[in-house]
Amino acid sequence: MFEALIRSFSDMIYLALIKEDRFNFLVNGFVVSVQLTFSAAVIGVALGLVIAIFKIRNKGATAAFANAYITVIRGTPAVVQLTVIYFVILAKSGLPAMLIASIAFGLNSAAYVAEIVRGGIMAVDKGQTEAGRSLGLSSLQTMRYIVIPQAVKNVLPALGNEFIVLLKETSIAGYISIVDLNKGGQHISSITYNGMVAPLCVAYIYLLMTTSMASALDRLERRMRAGD
Amino acid sequence: MGCYMKKIKIFVMVLVVASIFLGLVACKNDKKDTGTKDPKVLVMGTNAAFPPFEYMEGGQVVGLDAEMMALIAKELGMELKIVDMDFDSLPTALANGQIDIIAAGLTVRPDREETMDFTDTYYTAAQTVIVLKDSGYEGIVDLSDKLIGVQTGTTGSFCAEEFVNDLSQIKTFQNGMLAVEALKNGQVDAVVIDNNPAKEYAEINSNLDLIEGEFADEMYAMAVAKGNKVLLDRVNEAFAKIRGNGEFDKIIDKYVK
Numbered sequence: 001m002f003e004a005l006i007r008s009f010s011d012m013i014y015l016a017l018i019k020e021d022r023f024n025f026l027v028n029g030f031v032v033s034v035q036l037t038f039s040a041a042v043i044g045v046a047l048g049l050v051i052a053i054f055k056i057r058n059k060g061a062t063a064a065f066a067n068a069y070i071t072v073i074r075g076t077p078a079v080v081q082l083t084v085i086y087f088v089i090l091a092k093s094g095l096p097a098m099l100i101a102s103i104a105f106g107l108n109s110a111a112y113v114a115e116i117v118r119g120g121i122m123a124v125d126k127g128q129t130e131a132g133r134s135l136g137l138s139s140l141q142t143m144r145y146i147v148i149p150q151a152v153k154n155v156l157p158a159l160g161n162e163f164i165v166l167l168k169e170t171s172i173a174g175y176i177s178i179v180d181l182n183k184g185g186q187h188i189s190s191i192t193y194n195g196m197v198a199p200l201c202v203a204y205i206y207l208l209m210t211t212s213m214a215s216a217l218d219r220l221e222r223r224m225r226a227g228d
Numbered sequence: 229m230g231c232y233m234k235k236i237k238i239f240v241m242v243l244v245v246a247s248i249f250l251g252l253v254a255c256k257n258d259k260k261d262t263g264t265k266d267p268k269v270l271v272m273g274t275n276a277a278f279p280p281f282e283y284m285e286g287g288q289v290v291g292l293d294a295e296m297m298a299l300i301a302k303e304l305g306m307e308l309k310i311v312d313m314d315f316d317s318l319p320t321a322l323a324n325g326q327i328d329i330i331a332a333g334l335t336v337r338p339d340r341e342e343t344m345d346f347t348d349t350y351y352t353a354a355q356t357v358i359v360l361k362d363s364g365y366e367g368i369v370d371l372s373d374k375l376i377g378v379q380t381g382t383t384g385s386f387c388a389e390e391f392v393n394d395l396s397q398i399k400t401f402q403n404g405m406l407a408v409e410a411l412k413n414g415q416v417d418a419v420v421i422d423n424n425p426a427k428e429y430a431e432i433n434s435n436l437d438l439i440e441g442e443f444a445d446e447m448y449a450m451a452v453a454k455g456n457k458v459l460l461d462r463v464n465e466a467f468a469k470i471r472g473n474g475e476f477d478k479i480i481d482k483y484v485k
Contacts, residue, residue: 009243086415087406087409087410087413091409091413091415092413092414094414097399097415174400175401175402177377177399177400177401177410177415177416179400183400186316186380187380187400189316189320190316190319190380190381191339191381193319193320193323193339193340193342193343193344194319194320194323194343195317195319195320195323196246196320200242200243200246204239204242208235211235
C-alpha cells in the first residue's frame with residue numbers, strides 16, 4: 001500500500017510540474033510576485049515617508065489627510081482594497097493590471113510604513129533634537145542629519161518585516177487577473193484537476209523567499225548595530 | 229550549504245507526511261450503500277455565479293442545476309445540501325470526498341474524465357464570445373491578439389487558449405461576472421463563457437454583444453468521484469426517471485427560454 005502511495009505521489013508531481021513544463025507557471029508566477037513586491041515597496045516607502053511626516057508635524061489639512069488615510073487603509077482588508085481599486089476607482093483608467101496592482105499594494109503598504117517610520121522617529125531621544133537645534137541647525141537639518149539616521153536603525157526590523165508581509169500579500173493579485181505565484185499554482189491545479197501538489201510547492205517557494213529575506217535583513221541589522 | 233540541505237529535508241518530510249495523510253483520507257472514502265459520505269445527505273458542489281444554472285437569490289443557491297439536483301435527491305430519498313465554492317476547487321473537493329457530486333454547468337471533457345466520472349449528459353451548450361457593442365469585432369479571428377477574460381478552469385478558458393497568439397493574453401477571474409465587469413471597464417477586449425450565462429449578461433447590460441457559433445457544442449453532465457459506480461448508477465437512474473416523467477423538461481423551460 002505504501003508503494004502504491006509513493007508511486008501515485010510521484011505521478012502527481014510529474015503531472016503537476018514536469019509534464020509540458022508546467023513548473024513554468026510557478027517560475028513565471030514567482031517573477032511576477034517579486035516584481036509586484038518591489039514596485040509596491042518603492043511606492044510604499046516613498047508615500048509612507050510623506051504620510052509619516054504629515055502626521056508628525058500634526059498641522060492642518062495634511063495631518064487630517066494622513067490620519068484619514070491610515071485609518072481607511074488599516075481598516076479594510078487588502079483584498080477588498082485591491083478589488084475596489086481595480087473594478088471601481090481605476091476601472092476606466094486604461095492602466096494595465098500589473099500597474100494597478102502595484103499601486104494598490106503600494107498604497108496599502110504606505111499606511112503601515114508611515115506608522116513604522118513615525119514610531120522610529122518618535123523613539124529617537126528628544127534630547128537629540130534639542131541638541132541639534134541648540135547647535136544652530138534648522139528643524140529640517142536636525143531631522144536630516146541627526147534624527148533620521150538614528151531612526152533608520154530603529155525602523156529597520158519593522159520595515160523589513162513589512163516587506164515580508166508585502167510579499168505574502170501580493171498572493172491576492174489573482175483576484176484581478178494577474179498570474180502571480182499563487183495563481184500560477186491554481187492554474188496547475190485546474191489543469192491537472194488535482195489540488196494537492198501545486199499548493200504545497202507554492203507554499204514552499206513563499207517560505208524560501210521569506211526566510212531568505214529574513215536572513216538578509218538579519219545580516220543588515222547586525223551590520224548596523226556593529227557601528228554602535 | 230548546510231542550510232539548504234536542511235530545507236530540502238524539511239520539504240521532503242512535509243511531502244511524505246502529506247502523502248501519508250492522503251493515503252489515510254483515501255482509505256476513509258469507503259462509500260456505503262449510497263455512494264455518499266453521509267447516507268442521508270447528498271452533498272452537491274457548485275459555483276453559484278453561473279446563471280441560469282446556479283446563482284444566489286435571497287441567500288439561497290437557485291437555478292437549473294439546483295432544482296434538478298433537488299429532484300434527484302428526492303428520488304434517491306436523500307436530503308440535498310449545496311456547497312458553493314470556486315469553480316476550479318470543485319475537482320479537488322470531489323476527489324477528497326468533501327462533496328459527493330458536482331452539478332455546476334460542468335462540461336464533459338476527456339481530460340476531466342481522468343479524474344472524475346460523468347453522469348449522463350443533461351444539456352447541450354456552447355462557448356460564446358461577449359464583446360462591447362461598438363467594438364467592431366465579428367469573430368475570434370479579430371481577437372487573436374486581444375486580451376480575453378475568462379473564468380479559471382472553465383471550458384471558456386481552454387477555448388480562448390486555442391485562438392490567442394500568446395497565453396499571456398488570457399486574463400482569468402474568479403467567476404464570469406467579474407470577467408464581464410472587466411470587459412465593461414475596457415480592461416479586457418472580450419469574454420469567452422458558456423452561452424446561457426452570456427445571454428443573461430447581455431440582457432442585463434445594454435452595451436454588450438454576443439458573437440455566437442464560433443465554438444463546437446459541448447455537453448453538461450454531473451460528476452462523481454472516479455470509481456464511485458454506486459452513486460453514478462443511482463444518479464443516472466434517478467435522472468432517467470425525472471426525464472421520463474416530464475419534471476426535468478419543466479425545469480428546462482423555467483430557466484432556459
